[in-house]
Amino acid sequence: MPEANSHLRLEVFVTPAKPINPSFLPNAPEGGLTWPPTTATLISGRHDAVLVDALFTRDEAHDLGRWIAASGKRLTTIYITHGHSDHYFGLTTLREQFPTAKVVALPSVANAIDPGGVGLSPVARAKAMFGDQVPDHPVRPEPMDSPGIKLEGHDLVTMEMGRSDADMSTILYVPSLRAVVAGEIAYNDVHVNVAATNRAGRQAWIDALKKIAGLGPVTVVAGHKRPGFDDGPRILGETITYLEDFDRCLAASSSAGELIRTMLELHGGRMNPTTLWNAAHIVFAAERTDAKAERSNGSV
Numbered sequence: 001m002p003e004a005n006s007h008l009r010l011e012v013f014v015t016p017a018k019p020i021n022p023s024f025l026p027n028a029p030e031g032g033l034t035w036p037p038t039t040a041t042l043i044s045g046r047h048d049a050v051l052v053d054a055l056f057t058r059d060e061a062h063d064l065g066r067w068i069a070a071s072g073k074r075l076t077t078i079y080i081t082h083g084h085s086d087h088y089f090g091l092t093t094l095r096e097q098f099p100t101a102k103v104v105a106l107p108s109v110a111n112a113i114d115p116g117g118v119g120l121s122p123v124a125r126a127k128a129m130f131g132d133q134v135p136d137h138p139v140r141p142e143p144m145d146s147p148g149i150k151l152e153g154h155d156l157v158t159m160e161m162g163r164s165d166a167d168m169s170t171i172l173y174v175p176s177l178r179a180v181v182a183g184e185i186a187y188n189d190v191h192v193n194v195a196a197t198n199r200a201g202r203q204a205w206i207d208a209l210k211k212i213a214g215l216g217p218v219t220v221v222a223g224h225k226r227p228g229f230d231d232g233p234r235i236l237g238e239t240i241t242y243l244e245d246f247d248r249c250l251a252a253s254s255s256a257g258e259l260i261r262t263m264l265e266l267h268g269g270r271m272n273p274t275t276l277w278n279a280a281h282i283v284f285a286a287e288r289t290d291a292k293a294e295r296s297n298g299s300v
Contacts (some may be wrong), residue, residue, distance in 0.1 A: 006176040010219060013040045013067050014227045015060050017272055020129045029277055035129070036190045036224040036272035038086050040064055041181045042071065043174060045056055045152035049073035051101075052172050052181040053081055053223065056126070057133035061090030065097040077149055079158070080105040080141040081183030082166040083113040085122045085134075092135035093127060097132035104149075105141035106158055108168045113140055161185055161211065163204035165193045171212065179219035180212055188225030190234045191267065191275035192242045195282045202243050209236050226271050242267060246283075256284040 020033040038060075041052040049071060055061050060263040068075055075098045080088045083105075091103055104110070149156040149172075157173040164185040172181040184193065185208055192203060212220065213236045220233045245266050253259040261279045264273065 006154070008151065008174065009044050010174065010176055010177055010179050010181075010221075011042045011044070011071075012221055012225075012231060013042065013064055013227060015055060015063075016039070016227065018057075018130075020274070021188060023132065024128045028210065033274045033278075034272055035086070036275060037227055038224055039221060041092075041172075041221050042068060042073075043151060043156065043172075043177075043179075043181075044071060044073045045154070046073060048076045048152055050149055050151050050156060050172075051075060051078045051094075052221075053087040054078055054094055056086040056089050056233065057130055058090075058093050058135070059133060061093035064090065065094055069097070076151070077102045077104060078141075079149060079156075079172055080109060081171065081181065081223070082164075082169045083109050084166055084184065085126050085138070087183065088141060089111070089126065089135060089138045091139035091141070092137070095139050103141045104144045106147065106160060106170050107143035108160055109170055110141045110143040112168060112227060134204045137195055161208040163197070163201045163241040164208055165196060165205070167196075169208065173215060173217075178217050179221070180215060180217045180223045182212060182223065185209060185212065186220055186221035186222040186235045186239050186240070187270075188229050188231070188238075189269070190224040190226060190271045191224070191273060191279075192239060192246070193224075193250075193275050193279060194243070194246055195275075197283070198286065202247060206240050206243055209240050212236055224272075250283065250287060253284070256281045258263035259284055 014118050015038045017034045017037050020035055023033055038055055040055050043050045055064055147158045156177050159171050159173055161169045161171055169183055169185050181244050217233050220235055221231050222235055249259055249262040260276060263276055
């Protein structure tokens, strides 16, 4: 439970899942593709507040802004946990409503956000999925001069966690609430996005989850969660189990389809199977390519 002398409050805004433009991936499975429900977290004191992550589309960010305004608090800071579009593209809309709020991330995140380059840029990719709901020139967070955020005398601790489903993930830890806003390191009853990981990366991700558990939080907010679910620390262990099951099922599968089927047998109750469908095809292909390269190198 939060400390008795803490006047801070933590609230979570959750978007519903949303359909992805069918033309984005014509060979999508029956039922089409969806983007998972996504969170933004408001930590507020008596007068001021800090927002963690900023959602994806214009409509989501407008709804989030109205929710923040209804709190009656002055938004001083928006902190971005990692560089995925669905957690910072909403900054463009929020800045219009809260022009005095600082928009920040740790340098390891702010300096690594992809401005575009080979292949589809983050903006082009997002527009292919959601059209004009995506800003043409997304606001990006500024690198923080020093770690940590102050909120009415309370320390909000920014911490690098390394690899998760992003190259660099961070958390915001609120000691006085024994709460962690974990970004996409933890998932709450939503399929876990392992598409950009390899075995070593997934082990590093598990290590990050264990490090968060070592803080002893009573509240852990996932970047993607089933609306209405509680934010208990159980989700750390559940995410670890998912990652371990994925590796085990990957090793035993002869195709991406088999990998999907076996994971659904274990975790079929989770939301947004699109995430699993996409990840299984990408990771299975990469795993087989790596194995072929190893065999080829060994024969030289």
